[in-house]
Amino acid sequence: MPLMKGGEGPARSDERIDFLFAVAREPMLILEPGETLSDSRITDCNQEALNLFGYRRASFVGLPLSRVEVPGAGGEAVPAEATSGEARYRRSDGQVLIVERTFQRVESDGRELLLVSMHDVTAARLLERAVVRVQQMDNLGMVSGTLVHDFRNLLVSVLANAELALAAPDDAEAVRERVEDIARSARRATELVDRVLPSSTGDQPLVPLDLDSVVDDAVELMRGSLPANITLERSVHEEPLPIAGDATQLRQVVMNLVINACEAIGDAPGTVRVGTGMVAASEVDLTGAYPPLSERAEQWVYLDVADSGAGVDSATRERIFEPLFTTKSDGTGLGLTAVQFAVRRHGGTVTLHSEPGEGSSFRILFPVDES
Ligand SMILES: Nc1ncnc2c1ncn2[C@@H]1O[C@H](COP(=O)(O)OP(=O)(O)OP(=O)(O)O)[C@@H](O)[C@H]1O
Ligand SMILES: [Mg+2]
Structure with a gap:
């Protein structure tokens, strides 16, 4: 210049x-x-x-x-x-x-x-990673092929617009139009995730199961692949924990929460505690629970994932369940979105207790299955 x-x-x-x-x-x-x-x-x-x-x-x-x-x-x-x-x-x-x-x-x-x-280029890069992540979930049978396809199309449009904008950096008006197009595609992709994820496993019905054993399966699956600095503690509950659930989706919930917990700990030694149990409604603090509940069960089955990691500040907390919200350079911001959709589908909710520097504790509450 x-x-x-x-x-x-x-x-x-x-x-x-x-x-x-x-x-x-x-x-x-x-x-x-x-x-x-x-x-x-x-x-x-x-x-x-x-x-x-x-x-x-x-x-x-x-x-x-x-x-x-x-x-x-x-x-x-x-x-x-x-x-x-x-x-x-x-x-x-x-x-x-x-x-x-x-x-x-x-x-x-x-x-x-x-x-x-x-x-x-945030939208373009996040979409690229989101596609990879959706493909991984697809491999696990988590989402329909249509979502992957739609996502890919949106990504192509974002990348094409980014290329065009980069090709004419001095034409401010052209750049602006391209960037607006990119923002539109990114918004559509977000809506797509919103719309498609909850029904993605809809064809697997909720069946009576014991949350304890599903969580055990997920923890055992992950144990071998966790970094050496992480201690994973699993407190076992003696009684069955009956819920109406989708085991695949629930395992995904555990994995997403444990992965986040490990990432919040980073390279220093740290602990992730996975606990399950049953709690009466009167003992549950639902302040700030997400999604808000329309009906409150008398008894809840809970899944706790708590870590000794970095914790969450108030700005992050406000947006933590937003699709594509991430504070990680290699994150997609879809982990907690998937958790939230799964929990919603199970008629439950999520509470989060966390302070910066003092770790985080996610509690998922599921209504007890009385059948
Ligand atoms: N246990 C936790 N401790 C601290 N912050 C967390 C924790 N779990 C989630 N977060 C914050 O919430 C954000 C969104 O989490 P989410 O799982 O949706 O996406 P991500 O982990 O960034 O990306 P991905 O799950 O695709 O790898 C994270 O970027 C992080 O800032
Ligand atoms: Mg995550």
Whole structure:
């Protein structure tokens, strides 16, 4: 971009940056380079960047880049020349952002700064991973082939639009239209997950079963493949725990919860406790239970999955069951969506107790099967 060539006087560079901010439809940041890229401080940005990251200007400008990076990033050198590549950041609500970014050295008031222009590819990348995940679930007989097919079509449309937008970066109007198309496809994909997942195993009827033995099966299936730093504790309940259930779907629930628990623990030693039992309605705290219940059983059968991991902050908690919501760089945000749909289908609900740094405890409640 010849506009940004340095050495033409500091005052003019600033005007040019202002001008660029005013005309650009893509998010842009100005960084003051630090020791590493993560140490570099955000000194200015345009409105699009504030929208993308979900911040107000006053709390965004001045932050080191590390504050919006996903955990584990960092250490990267400040790019010397114009470079581009893909990177992951975090919105103020914890959601992962995947962007294609381009760095450009600029000069302002005699200072060497970095101009970062960004292109949000989150929807496209998440859809790619969602397709893989849906295919894995398909292999397990969890979803119908139609969903995989529809998903793939949406993905093709997202990728085609992304390619077209990238091919004409200077045509702001064309880029905008493509991005709007991408957002539309992503929304449709979300609705699709919403609509299709609950009925995906609908052809397997709910039958009387003992939750304890289903959970045992799932735990034994997983035990061999858990990382060595994780201790999996299973507290067994002596009495049968009768519910009307779909064993395949319930095993999937256990697996999704245990996988999340392990991921929340990370590489440090930690414990995942899987417990089952029966509890009277009067002893259950249903504050914040999701989905809300239309009928309340007298007796509940519960499944607890508790971990000693990172815990959940309030921003994450608000969106935790949202399809495609993820704070992980390699997550799809479909794990708890699948859990939630399964639980809904079983007439149950989920409660979550968690504080940042103090682990999380998910409790799934199922109505007792009286038949
Ligand atoms: N046990 C937990 N401890 C802390 N945070 C959790 C826990 N379980 C879920 N979360 C949070 O909820 C988000 C959504 O979880 P979900 O299982 O739906 O998707 P994911 O784990 O990110 O992706 P995927 O399940 O596809 O790998 C996670 O990204 C994480 O931020
Ligand atoms: Mg998950």
